[in-house]
Amino acid sequence: MSITIHAPYEVPGTEEILTDEALAFLQELHTRFADTRNELLEDRRAAQAQAASTGTVDFPAETAQVRDSDWTVAEHPAALQDRRVEITGPAAPAKMAINALNSGAKVWLACLEDALAPNWFNVIDAQRNLAGAASGTLEFTSAEGKQYRLRDDVQAPTVVVRPRGWHLPEKHLKLDGTPMIGALVDFGLHFFHNAKTLTAQGRGPFYYLPKLEHYREARLWDEVFSFAEEKLGIPHGTVRATVLIETLPAAFHMEEILYELRDHASGLNAGRWDYLFSLIKYFRAAGEKFVLPDRAQVSMTQPFMRAYTELLVQTCHKRGAFAMGGMAAFIPNRREPEVTAKAIEKVRDDKSREAADGFDGSWVAHPDLVELCSEEFTAVLQEQPNQLHRQREDVSVSAADLLDVAAAEGDVTEAGVRMNLYVAVYYTAIWLSGNGAVAIHNLMEDAATAEISRSQVWQQINNGTVTADTGVPVTNQLVSGLLDEEVERLRSEIGDAEMFSKYFEPAAEIVRSLVLDEDYIDFLTLPAYELMP
Numbered sequence: 001m002s003i004t005i006h007a008p009y010e011v012p013g014t015e016e017i018l019t020d021e022a023l024a025f026l027q028e029l030h031t032r033f034a035d036t037r038n039e040l041l042e043d044r045r046a047a048q049a050q051a052a053s054t055g056t057v058d059f060p061a062e063t064a065q066v067r068d069s070d071w072t073v074a075e076h077p078a079a080l081q082d083r084r085v086e087i088t089g090p091a092a093p094a095k096m097a098i099n100a101l102n103s104g105a106k107v108w109l110a111c112l113e114d115a116l117a118p119n120w121f122n123v124i125d126a127q128r129n130l131a132g133a134a135s136g137t138l139e140f141t142s143a144e145g146k147q148y149r150l151r152d153d154v155q156a157p158t159v160v161v162r163p164r165g166w167h168l169p170e171k172h173l174k175l176d177g178t179p180m181i182g183a184l185v186d187f188g189l190h191f192f193h194n195a196k197t198l199t200a201q202g203r204g205p206f207y208y209l210p211k212l213e214h215y216r217e218a219r220l221w222d223e224v225f226s227f228a229e230e231k232l233g234i235p236h237g238t239v240r241a242t243v244l245i246e247t248l249p250a251a252f253h254m255e256e257i258l259y260e261l262r263d264h265a266s267g268l269n270a271g272r273w274d275y276l277f278s279l280i281k282y283f284r285a286a287g288e289k290f291v292l293p294d295r296a297q298v299s300m301t302q303p304f305m306r307a308y309t310e311l312l313v314q315t316c317h318k319r320g321a322f323a324m325g326g327m328a329a330f331i332p333n334r335r336e337p338e339v340t341a342k343a344i345e346k347v348r349d350d351k352s353r354e355a356a357d358g359f360d361g362s363w364v365a366h367p368d369l370v371e372l373c374s375e376e377f378t379a380v381l382q383e384q385p386n387q388l389h390r391q392r393e394d395v396s397v398s399a400a401d402l403l404d405v406a407a408a409e410g411d412v413t414e415a416g417v418r419m420n421l422y423v424a425v426y427y428t429a430i431w432l433s434g435n436g437a438v439a440i441h442n443l444m445e446d447a448a449t450a451e452i453s454r455s456q457v458w459q460q461i462n463n464g465t466v467t468a469d470t471g472v473p474v475t476n477q478l479v480s481g482l483l484d485e486e487v488e489r490l491r492s493e494i495g496d497a498e499m500f501s502k503y504f505e506p507a508a509e510i511v512r513s514l515v516l517d518e519d520y521i522d523f524l525t526l527p528a529y530e531l532m533p
Contacts, residue, residue, distance in 0.1 A: 003027055004174045008533045011124040016131075017189060018124075025231070026188045030175050032227060036220055037166055037181060044213050047249060048282055055286040057249060058399045063215065063256045072320035073258055073265040074237055079158045079203045080266055082385035083107050083322055083361035084377035085370050087157065090116040090436050091126035094140035098148040101133060101156050103367040104374075108133075108157040112186045113164045113210050114274070114447040115437040119532050120172050122434060127189045133159055134194040134204075158203055160242065163187045165211030166220075167523060184224070191228050191239075199238050206266065207241045211274070213249045215256035225264050237263045242324060246271025246448070247278040251308055251402055254315040267322030267360070270309050272300060273329075273448035279405065280455040284520055288463050293410025295420065295452055300326075300350065302408045307401035313358040314392040322386060325354035325362030329443040332368045339442050344372060351376040360386040365437070365444040411468035412460060417479065420453035421511065422486045427453075428507035428528055429490075433499070451524050457515040476516050483512055506531055 003023050007014070051057050059067070086107035089100045100108045110130060116122055132138030136156075140148040150156065163186030164170075169179035191205055198204030209221055225239040243250075243257050245268050250257065258265050276298060283290035292298055300309065309325075316323035328350040332340040347369055354362050355377045364373050381387065423440055427450035430438045437446045459465075460474040472478060487508045494500050510527055521527060 001027060001031065001176050003180070004177075006172050006174060008120055008172075011121050013128045014124050017127045017193070022189060022192045025192045026173070026180065026185060027175060028231070029184045029188050029224065029228070030180055033184065033220060033224055034181060037183075040214065040217050040220065041167060043216070047213070051249075051282050052285045055283065055290075056399070056403065057252055057282070059252050060215070060256065063253075063259075066259045067255050071259065071262065073262045076266060076322070077202060077240065080107075080206065080240060080322070083267075083324065084381060084385075085373040086160075086324065086361055086363050087367065087370060088115065088327060088363050088365055090122070091129050091161070092116060092122045093125065094129050094132075094138060095142065095148050097129040097133065098138060098140060098150060099367055101138070101159075102151045102154065103157065103370050104154050105157045105364070105370045106361065106374075108159050109162055109208055109363065110159050111162045111436070113162045117431045117434050117436040117532065118164070118168070118170070118182065118529070119434050122436075123170070123172060123185075127193065130159070130161060130190055131193050134197045134201075158206065159198075160204075160206040160208050161186070161190050162208035162210055162244075163190075166217060167211065168525065168529075171529070187224065188228075192232070195228070195232055195234050195238075199234055205239055207239065208269065209241050209243045210271070211247060212243055212253075212257060213247045215253045215260050218243060218253075218257040218260040222261050222264055239264050240266040242266045242269055242322070244269045244271035244274070245308075245312055246274030248275065248282045248402075249278075251275070251311070252399065254312060255319065258315070258319050258321055262319075265319075265321055267324055268312055268316050269324040269363075270312050270326045270359075271448070272305070272309075272326035273446075273452060275305075275308065277448055277451040277455055280452065280459055281520070281522065283405075284455065284459045285462060288465070289406040291412065291459055291463050291465055292405060292456065293408055294413055294416030295449075295456060296416065297410030298408065300353070304402060304404045304408065307397045307404070309354075309357065309359075310392065310395045311397040311402070313390075314395040314397075316360075317358065317388055317391050320388060322360040322388070323358065325351070325359040327363040327365055327444070329365075329445070329449065331366045331439055331442060331444045333439075333442055334368075336442075340368075343442065344369075348372055348376060352379075355380040358387050358390040358392050360388070412465050412474070413469040414467040414472065414482070415469060417457060417460065417467065417474060418482050418486055420457050421479070421483050421515070422490065424450050424453040424457075424511045424514075424524070425483075425487060425490060425504065425508050428510055428524065429503040431525070431528060432503045432507060432531060447525055454511055454514045454524055455520075458520055461515065479515055480512070483508065483515075 087105040088109040164182035168182035330343040
């Protein structure tokens, strides 16, 4: 077996990352774990088909003993005891990584997934930046000569790295002609280059695990961690993982996921935007009762979303794990005071609610929101680093509560359809250009929100949903016409003809096929990845 590197262009520092020893480690990870990963992806398809046909999901009967027995996750390292504010953002470019490390947050979620477009430059540059973060040597000088360095007057956040989900390939690295698994490439390179340094510091290596759909997928990660620790001589249990509960089936496997990872588990996170995407995807063909209102109307106070977050806090604290809140999409705009004031109000309300509900911390997407989030959690935590003592025994959530989408308040409107198409095309274009997170109309959009947008439109077409503002059913013909109009709107807004032709036109065709085709494609990023260099 051999690894081949398909590099479309040279990236500085590649030789530091793709060493022979690092590639051998990646090869061993794939040899041991790829077959199991492939089987688990097949199991996902079968589970989704069953849910679509029955219109329901339930807690797994075979693991009732896990839910009923008395156990907790391992004791937490000091570097993860206080997580009241976590800043999220891509691990590349270096400027953004340095800004996150200088933000004053307790944790930096260094994203190699939804906020990072996985072109060749970003795959390598992100790993270089993470190595620089671990060693404390990360710096950057812009083309204009502006220098970015790590501050020495604030405690740097604990770095928690989010690799790609199990479903994504890494086409730039192939093992015997087959693309390698993005998750194992991301984890493997980071662990190989930084595990010993971080272990010596008592600050890792720590990870966020995205897109899990079953406790067996958590078991696979646990096996990966245990093997990697043994291979590099790292004490068992040094790795700690926080799992994003951002798929509908994972909400029914929370305790089991923590149990499978119990030697390596840190907590669970309420990945709200991907959770909505997963709910739509899972029940896309299960009838009108699963059709959500416009995305802007689906707040965290909707009953089915309250059930999900309340259950997460209760589950985590019952098992001694941290419950992490999600990201509010509103971001400040330093050039527009009114926009900033509105964003601060929205984010403050969101973080205040999470702190009161018992979460141990939450996410922000902009350095200007770090202090706000810290204030809201400190008001509740006082001198305590977390809220593990709050058991939330008052919470009682059933499977029906998690699935009660029909109780959601709000409407489907033509304006909402338009906005979904606009966001899906805009984000996909920016993703193709190499940027995985972008502010669109003062909301931070990443792959998750683009997935919601295009999935809602597909679901509305296939359920014949009638818009409340026009009284017209959502059809292929209507959507095709609206898409044409939104593309022209984007053309006039962007202005740059070359950029529009290179990125926005291909993005529009991807979105057109995703929303109009009879067959639903599970992830927008899969067809888009084929066009990425």
